[in-house]
Amino acid sequence: MAEYWYYADGFEERVQEQLHNNPEAEVDLDFAIPEKDFNTAGKGSSELKNLLKRLGVDSDVLRRIAVASYEAEINVAAHSKGGVMKSAVHDDLIHVRFEDDGPGIADIEQAMIPGYSTADDLVRELGFGAGLGLPNIKKNSDAMHIVSDIGSSTLLEFFIFFG
Amino acid sequence: MTLRDIVALLEAEVLYPEADLEREVPCAFASDMISDILMCTKEPTLLLTGLTNNQVIRLSDMIDLSGIVFVRGKKPLQDVIEMAAERGLPIISTKFTLYRCSGILYNSGLRSCKI
Ligand SMILES: Nc1ncnc2c1ncn2[C@@H]1O[C@H](COP(=O)(O)OP(=O)(O)O)[C@@H](O)[C@H]1O
Ligand SMILES: [Mg+2]
Numbered sequence A: 001m002a003e004y005w006y007y008a009d010g011f012e013e014r015v016q017e018q019l020h021n022n023p024e025a026e027v028d029l030d031f032a033i034p035e036k037d038f039n040t041a042g043k044g045s046s047e048l049k050n051l052l053k054r055l056g057v058d059s060d061v062l063r064r065i066a067v068a069s070y071e072a073e074i075n076v077a078a079h080s081k082g083g084v085m086k087s088a089v090h091d092d093l094i095h096v097r098f099e100d101d102g103p104g105i106a107d108i109e110q111a112m113i114p115g116y117s118t119a120d121d122l123v124r125e126l127g128f129g130a131g132l133g134l135p136n137i138k139k140n141s142d143a144m145h146i147v148s149d150i151g152s153s154t155l156l157e158f159f160i161f162f163g
Numbered sequence B: 001m002t003l004r005d006i007v008a009l010l011e012a013e014v015l016y017p018e019a020d021l022e023r024e025v026p027c028a029f030a031s032d033m034i035s036d037i038l039m040c041t042k043e044p045t046l047l048l049t050g051l052t053n054n055q056v057i058r059l060s061d062m063i064d065l066s067g068i069v070f071v072r073g074k075k076p077l078q079d080v081i082e083m084a085a086e087r088g089l090p091i092i093s094t095k096f097t098l099y100r101c102s103g104i105l106y107n108s109g110l111r112s113c114k115i
Helices: A012-021 A043-054 A059-079 A121-125 A133-140 B003-009 B034-040 B054-062 B078-087 B098-107
Strands: A002-007 A027-034 A082-089 A093-100 A143-148 A155-161 B027-030 B045-049 B065-070 B091-093
Touching: A012 A093, A012 A155, A027 A043, A027 A059, A043 A059, A043 A082, A043 B054, A059 A082, A059 A093, A059 A133, A059 A155, A059 B034, A059 B054, A133 A143, A133 A155, A133 B034, B003 B065, B003 B091, B003 B098, B027 B098, B034 B045, B034 B054, B045 B054, B045 B098, B054 B065, B054 B078
Parallel strands: B027 B045, B045 B065, B065 B091
Antiparallel strands: A002 A143, A027 A082, A082 A093, A093 A155, A143 A155
16 A cells, blocks of 8 residues: 655654554544535535534634545545545544545555646536645645555545644 | 625626625635635635535635625526525625626725735
8 A cells, every 4th residue: 555644844743642642532523425426525524614613723723624624525525436534633633534435546646746636527517626635635734644555445634733 | 895895896696685795805816726715715705706516605614705706697506595695605696707807806906815
């Protein structure tokens, strides 16, 4: 399996510590993301943002979480056979995992290049397919991790700290 | 500038009667690409677009949109209009092109959003 990690400056240790300690989340929130269902797509991210807003997360952090989550959710709907979104809200951070049923990403480095897209016509007609989703997730998160290969599933997860 | 001023400048139609037109609009952004819109909206922003599907309303759950102007005579379907109404998101439609709308609003003093 190919693997990609991105850490914003100073976050590698915090994220690795989080993964190592694997503490129980304060709140867990899961959503199904059906393939090519653009009526449902985005609802998970919208609900997640509502929850975090109620919990008092700062508005700029909220926007970053919502944008990263929405881009990842749309990618599962647009490019995969469907999957799930699993959010774990901790005291000081949010960890969101997107797991799908394939077909996987052949070359993750290439997929990360701004403007690279394999989106089909249906997806483009809706305004997606700019090839900026993965760069947008990277830009808005403190850490981002992708595990994928052609012919297998894709895992994308990101971490955003509240303070 | 308020949305009411913008409706007048663009000779626009308000797409549901309860839309709040007194709202101050600080800046605007124009695009038909969802990722562009997400990347460039960090403050309350008026969106000008030719996209009319439900995801353009869904966007307003993620980022702070002051309202949406649908250009070139485009109008979303009724269920999409209802999604906007539920959120209290003002939406208007104009016959003018994206280029013309942008020119009119810019000349009238509506600044470009900070990106
Ligand atoms: N979950 C996924 N499964 C398979 N391929 C994906 C997935 N997410 C992204 N990709 C691939 O990465 C490319 C770039 O993604 P992105 O930057 O979000 O741009 P866009 O979605 O606009 O195409 C996609 O076009 C697709 O080829
Ligand atoms: Mg994408």
